[in-house]
Amino acid sequence: MALLHDDRLFPADEATRSIARRLYATVRDLPIISPHGHTQAGWFATNEPFPDPAKLFIQPDHYVHRMLYSQGVQLEELEIGKAVISDPRKVWRIFAEHYYLFRGTPSRLWLDYAFQEQFGMTERLSAATADLYFDTISEKLQTPAFCPRALFDNFKMEVLATTDSPLDSLADIQTVRASGWKGRIIPTFRPDSVVDPDFAGFAENIVKLGVQSGNDTATWVGYVAALRHERLRFKALGATATDHGHPTARTANLSAAECEALFAKIRTGGGSKDEQELFRAQMLTEMARMSVEDGLVMQIHPGSSRNHNAGIFKKFGRDMGADIPTQTDYVHALRPVLDLFGNEPGLTIILFTLDEGTYSRELAPLAGHYPALRLGPPWWFHDSPEGMMRFREQATETAGFYNTVGFNDDTRAFLSIPARHDVARRTDCAFLAKMVAEHRIEEDEAFELIQDLTVNLVRKAYKL
Amino acid sequence: MALLHDDRLFPADEATRSIARRLYATVRDLPIISPHGHTQAGWFATNEPFPDPAKLFIQPDHYVHRMLYSQGVQLEELEIGKAVISDPRKVWRIFAEHYYLFRGTPSRLWLDYAFQEQFGMTERLSAATADLYFDTISEKLQTPAFCPRALFDNFKMEVLATTDSPLDSLADIQTVRASGWKGRIIPTFRPDSVVDPDFAGFAENIVKLGVQSGNDTATWVGYVAALRHERLRFKALGATATDHGHPTARTANLSAAECEALFAKIRTGGGSKDEQELFRAQMLTEMARMSVEDGLVMQIHPGSSRNHNAGIFKKFGRDMGADIPTQTDYVHALRPVLDLFGNEPGLTIILFTLDEGTYSRELAPLAGHYPALRLGPPWWFHDSPEGMMRFREQATETAGFYNTVGFNDDTRAFLSIPARHDVARRTDCAFLAKMVAEHRIEEDEAFELIQDLTVNLVRKAYKL
């Protein structure tokens, strides 16, 4: 008995499935390249065991607790937000009783993969097997093989990028590098805290940025210099990319004088909603300008309405499963930055979306034209078998495969990384197998493409 | 020879089809639960035979006459809008000659089902068979087995909800209840006529509402009290739900003073377009507040641009097939009501859409988080095999199955009810069979799910 079938996610038609199987056999064991995600470098710096199953699987995974919450489970019952979980078995049992809610969701595929492949479980999680799971996982977590570094090696990870604030000392990354362990953990420059006026503590962050970088961030020139300085600090510690999580994809091209005036207003907490948005827009353009200079790859993740649930935000804070996608424009929003840098040969801007309507309408046409643009993989809610299939179906005909950049796991849940890459590999195999079966590409091309999609395009796009 | 194949709507792949067949066998004969629709309680109160095939199949079905109209048939030729059809055979022949227009549409599936299952027809409707159909159907309609109550029983209907104005006396519902017949016909509280300033006769309706409920609806407090009173009247006659057909999903959270001032303006036919929209927005919030109190389930059906064809509206009035969907926002529009009641454990708000782009972008993420939200089935133009499949494909991975509520037939055409439920059951079987064949869920789960989707989730969501 097994939780997972070897043919999962492959098309039912036998001829097509057999092509998918053969493709998958050639990439199943390739190394994992993780150029974008939200795991913690600290895990690898200290290499301490993960404390318990609830802390590992439930607390950091907003996919998991948002579904439970939607069906009436209170976040308090799950001890969300607590540094130490007082009754992890109780939390686990609640999860197990509600495991049927995940039927048909990618979380189910990811979790079953970890349960089977990492913990050897063979019976489905349910109220009846809750304790068996809890005990088995708890026990294994205390063994050396389940310490973060050992898992990293066991997962065949070639590189893992974290996502970090410019105000972060990156001490954990430095510790890892100094440790002698060969695992490649690299930071990603994510400046939301110092470029987004809506970010909590923005004004103080600007001040800290000045102190830290030795620039006068009370002036526009000093502020820009500080950012340039911190990017280089990240780059020196292995960073190859930046990441930008703005509410919209809007960019701007203001004059130096306009920038100075706008910054003066924004820096001190002033400015209307429109001016704050204009400031973010200008900062995306500044980041692109710096990427032309320093070569860092730019990732833009727009279109999430953050902290939509006021009650939950008040009690539990950010990232609690209450971010909701919004309609997103790219065609007009990106025009200013593309007018400046869209034709730059050395620049790579990777675009992501939560609005699937833009795949065929905006993103594929843009990436299929501008040399600076590439399409990131399906993001967040769309990082799923159906979501990935829609991306390939809707983007490939216009952008081709070579304007895409492989897979991102984008996860906070370390144990889900191999599962997520496995789902992505299988879904790409399924898509390519269908194209071969329908004689839209030939089989030798599919074998080349699956290698490209799995490792080559990632390495190239992210300069890894 | 048959109009319908036993395997219709099941995937062609033999292995997948065989799973679909087995799933369908377990739900084919389950009772029909119809929690939302537009049939008339009067039919069951009087239990008179339906007069003729044209009156039964063509006149009430805007899917049918909109297609004929789009291809040059005049509504006058179909005697649309006439209380008695003077030449039903002629109308029927026009329909029969144009029956090929419905190829590939759900109307064709629904009609063929009724023709075969209820009237025993075996040859396709066409000019050649028009009279055979007309005579056969006419004859059967005069038999006791085709009276409304007999059909209701024959359809194995567990419950049928109508949709009614707060100004309706609900006399027909009372007659049915008093009749001794066991058929469960329940009303649904649909207050558009008294909460939408654009509704014809709005000002007079408010006055009537006051008289009827014994409240002074010239004041905000009296108006709200009147609505509360009428909801309870509906509830006493079996209603478990309300329904709201606003142009947008906008909600608001005004202060009592603002409500009073706005109502004073609106009540007398004043207020700008924006203020009228704000009033509707506030009234959605008021309805949610009352649902928290009285437990009625709230259905929101936004995004239809009503009476788009000015010429048709002038000649024939409302509901003539000239309503066109518009782009619909939920993320920002629902924020005010969700801030107030989104986390209420006792509240159920069922969201519908005519804008399929919102399934994966807004609706599934919202319903996969807020405990008060559920997703209604594909609505109106999207209540079709492809439409239902897109709903499952685009909503399930984020919202799961358990944040959905089963099927609504939503019809004015009584004879189409079993057909519509059959299409929904078959499409769900097809979707689940594909998931099983691709090993995304296991077979035992699919058997449980198909029961849930067919009856359990409906009963639970609508408190039936």
Place this chain on the structure above:
Amino acid sequence: MALLHDDRLFPADEATRSIARRLYATVRDLPIISPHGHTQAGWFATNEPFPDPAKLFIQPDHYVHRMLYSQGVQLEELEIGKAVISDPRKVWRIFAEHYYLFRGTPSRLWLDYAFQEQFGMTERLSAATADLYFDTISEKLQTPAFCPRALFDNFKMEVLATTDSPLDSLADIQTVRASGWKGRIIPTFRPDSVVDPDFAGFAENIVKLGVQSGNDTATWVGYVAALRHERLRFKALGATATDHGHPTARTANLSAAECEALFAKIRTGGGSKDEQELFRAQMLTEMARMSVEDGLVMQIHPGSSRNHNAGIFKKFGRDMGADIPTQTDYVHALRPVLDLFGNEPGLTIILFTLDEGTYSRELAPLAGHYPALRLGPPWWFHDSPEGMMRFREQATETAGFYNTVGFNDDTRAFLSIPARHDVARRTDCAFLAKMVAEHRIEEDEAFELIQDLTVNLVRKAYKL
């Protein structure tokens, strides 16, 4: 060995594929009807050989050079925009080296078709076969069989419509008609240059229009009369349709006095952005009014953000692969023209879109109701196997098949015409085969439908 498989684009499932094959056999050799495209009548007037493979396949095909450009090939390397290509072999080699970029795109299918069917190639294009291709194609192009008229006959073209400015003398069309050659080449009236204030040279174009038509285009009345006059000139030379490429689908219904005042402002280069848009909107309505009079079929192609890449536009001008689709509204935009003419029995307005989200939400509901509306086939980026399948899946259930108008190749690349029609025919066969296999239509209906979709609906909608 072959570049193309006989079963390409047919579903993998054997039972479904066999239906698709049988359907395709009945339409494979039907004549090509091309009611909308951008080939040049001059080719057929002079009947001179195409100069070289690069001039034939690369220069006019923005699908081809936009993909190369997106991956770092400079347009200068491809000699884009040059009247004579100085080193066509070098350009061809660049193309051949990058041919793998087109995997999964429709360009690949179109090109392989032309390579195999017209030039007899059997090995895939690559760096290794670049010279073989170049030499073979070059040689054949100099033979009589590859002159434009011979190709036209060989392609079994029944009619080919070009797209022309009202300022065009149509001398080439006249030459063709006078030549004795029987090929039917007809113009299409595309008035963007004289109705769009944003069009380069708009003010002078209005003056020219006056001179040419003998009307005083300094007045609204004279301007409208001039347009009416030129439409009739086109009609006399065989035109059956007009075409309108506005940024949006907006229409208006201004009074005569408002039109006069607006035109007075616009004609001389005045007017705000909003007034310019209003002018375009009014002109769509005027064109519809004239279509009611003169019977020309109206095509509306809205929603392209033209010349998005400022750098490319400055260096190379229009139509260089830098047009990007934008979100498009039809429901509100078309209301004014539909209020006036939506119920006109003699009028046909064919709607196109670059925003696939409108298929099921707006376009199918509109075309499934208004007698004057029909749906054009998938356009531009969506004229592809997946794009055509989405169109059928999303539009058919509401609009049916009979509110669609068959296929447009819409191409500047003459050699791609048979390939494009072949892809469309195969995709329609695949769609119908699936419907038959799933028992949603019967097989005899599919055979009738594939004839309708391939030739009958085109002839009827375009009055050919």
